[in-house]
Amino acid sequence: MSFTYTISELSLYIRTLFEGDDRLADVWVQGEVSNMKRAASGHWYFTLKDSSAQIKCVMWRSSAERQSFIPQDGAAIEARGYISIYEAQGAYQLYASEVRQVGAGDLYQQFERLKLQLQAEGLFDPGRKRPIPAFPRQIGIVTSPEAAAYQDVQNVLRRRFPLTEVILSPTLVQGADAPAQIVRALRRINDRTQVDVILLIRGGGSIEDLWCFNDEQVARAVAESRIPVITGVGHETDFTIVDFVSDLRAPTPSAAAELATPDRDELRRNLRDLDDTLHTLIDDKRFDLQTRLAAAQRTLGHVSPRSRIDSQRQRLDDWNARLSSAQLSQLTLWRERLTSRAAALASADPRAILKRGYAIVSRSDDGTRLDQAAGTSPGTGLTIQFFDGELKARVEDKDSHERYKRTLF
Amino acid sequence: MSDISALSFEAAYDELEGIIARLESGDLSLDESVTLFERGRQLSSHCQALLDQAELRVSQLSGDARADE
Numbered sequence: 001m002s003f004t005y006t007i008s009e010l011s012l013y014i015r016t017l018f019e020g021d022d023r024l025a026d027v028w029v030q031g032e033v034s035n036m037k038r039a040a041s042g043h044w045y046f047t048l049k050d051s052s053a054q055i056k057c058v059m060w061r062s063s064a065e066r067q068s069f070i071p072q073d074g075a076a077i078e079a080r081g082y083i084s085i086y087e088a089q090g091a092y093q094l095y096a097s098e099v100r101q102v103g104a105g106d107l108y109q110q111f112e113r114l115k116l117q118l119q120a121e122g123l124f125d126p127g128r129k130r131p132i133p134a135f136p137r138q139i140g141i142v143t144s145p146e147a148a149a150y151q152d153v154q155n156v157l158r159r160r161f162p163l164t165e166v167i168l169s170p171t172l173v174q175g176a177d178a179p180a181q182i183v184r185a186l187r188r189i190n191d192r193t194q195v196d197v198i199l200l201i202r203g204g205g206s207i208e209d210l211w212c213f214n215d216e217q218v219a220r221a222v223a224e225s226r227i228p229v230i231t232g233v234g235h236e237t238d239f240t241i242v243d244f245v246s247d248l249r250a251p252t253p254s255a256a257a258e259l260a261t262p263d264r265d266e267l268r269r270n271l272r273d274l275d276d277t278l279h280t281l282i283d284d285k286r287f288d289l290q291t292r293l294a295a296a297q298r299t300l301g302h303v304s305p306r307s308r309i310d311s312q313r314q315r316l317d318d319w320n321a322r323l324s325s326a327q328l329s330q331l332t333l334w335r336e337r338l339t340s341r342a343a344a345l346a347s348a349d350p351r352a353i354l355k356r357g358y359a360i361v362s363r364s365d366d367g368t369r370l371d372q373a374a375g376t377s378p379g380t381g382l383t384i385q386f387f388d389g390e391l392k393a394r395v396e397d398k399d400s401h402e403r404y405k406r407t408l409f
Numbered sequence: 410m411s412d413i414s415a416l417s418f419e420a421a422y423d424e425l426e427g428i429i430a431r432l433e434s435g436d437l438s439l440d441e442s443v444t445l446f447e448r449g450r451q452l453s454s455h456c457q458a459l460l461d462q463a464e465l466r467v468s469q470l471s472g473d474a475r476a477d478e
Contacts, residue, residue, distance in 0.1 A: 134419070135417075154465065157465055163418050163459055164465070167468055167470060168467070169469075170470070170472055185472060188470055192470060268460060271460075274429060274453060277429055278428075278429065278432070281433060281442075282446045285432070285437070288435075
């Protein structure tokens with residue numbers, strides 16, 4: 001006997017079946033859009049159909065906001081999501097998380113595959129990326145000469161760093177012939193020039209337009225470039241394989257020109273700052289040296305020969321002065337001694353004695369002085385010297401002498 | 410020392426920064442400082458002149474036939 005379900009029970013069973021299936025949990029579906037409605041809530045409701053079948057689709061607002069385009073009725077698209085049932089309407093639906101244009105799927109797979117492969121080979125390694133020279137004397141540009149991007153880049157370079165020189169290596173930048181030409185253009189500029197950096201650039205476009213920059217040979221040519229490469233392809237959000245391989249990615253062609261060069265106005269400001277620094281340094285130096293000179297002069301003043309001479313001279317004067325006064329007193333002393341000695345001498349002078357009334361007696365025959373009575377016999381001739389002259393006399397004996405005294409009177 | 414007028418912008422700029430570093434180190438005599446200062450001023454003028462007088466030169470390698478976008 002069979003069990004009788006309610007509709008709700010049946011619906012729940014069916015839902016379980018859907019949600020239990022791995023394939024239906026994440027599936028890409030291709031079809032034509034019809035009945036596209038964007039609700040006020042932001043959710044999308046549309047139908048995808050092919051020649052014989054159709055499926056209702058819903059994309060919630062959070063996913064819808066992230067999509068790069070809005071599907072239009074009649075467009076062929078691919079949608080990704082899971083299948084389940086909307087019990088209230090008794091319908092199965094695709095709950096979509098992503099939509100893309102038809103054909104983009106293949107391209108996307110190719111892109112992912114190549115990216116993984118080159119990454120595994122190490123072509124994306126940060127260690128491979130070379131620094132960009134700060135003041136490039138020559139800049140090589142690989143792009144189409146007709147491209148607006150080429151004009152934009154020239155304008156940026158003219159404004160920022162006109163000291164540099166631009167060398168264009170022309171090439172197609174879209175279409176089937178582009179990859180081979182880009183490879184040749186890169187090789188030409190590496191082989192024939194000494195540019196300091198290469199700008200590989202192209203303006204914005206669709207994925208198909210930019211596809212040549214996802215080409216494997218182009219990527220390898222960028223990796224092999226002897227000269228550093230800056231890529232600037234498409235808009236800010238466009239990432240191509242060459243962007244991962246290059247030495248530096250720029251979000252746009254103009255940004256590539258900016259990354260390659262210093263800004264002239266900024267350089268002018270830097271030069272002014274350097275000038276100011278020079279002046280400050282030389283002023284500081286002069287001030288420093290003046291200070292040290294003044295200090296040196298003071299020190300020198302203390303130890304110079306001139307000052308030594310001066311101080312010696314002063315000592316000399318000092319000595320002279322002291323000597324003079326010493327001499328003076330010594331002189332006085334001597335003078336006094338001399339005076340007293342002279343006086344003593346004067347008083348010792350024999351003539352002074354005569355003056356006092358004494359007489360000097362000497363023998364007339366030989367002149368010897370008699371300083372005593374003894375030893376002189378009577379009859380000896382004597383010379384008696386007085387202060388005013390001499391007398392001649394003869395020694396007599398005492399007795400005969402007495403007779404003289406009496407008879408004369 | 411090399412003739413300044415023949416120096417590239419980068420060479421002159423680098424030398425100028427080098428001079429400033431030496432002057433900042435402070436171990437120089439007044440004579441050396443003045444010589445360096447004068448050289449620095451000349452380098453700076455040369456760099457300014459290069460910037461002011463520069464005109465972007467553009468040329469093209471011959472290669473693939475006319476590329477179009």
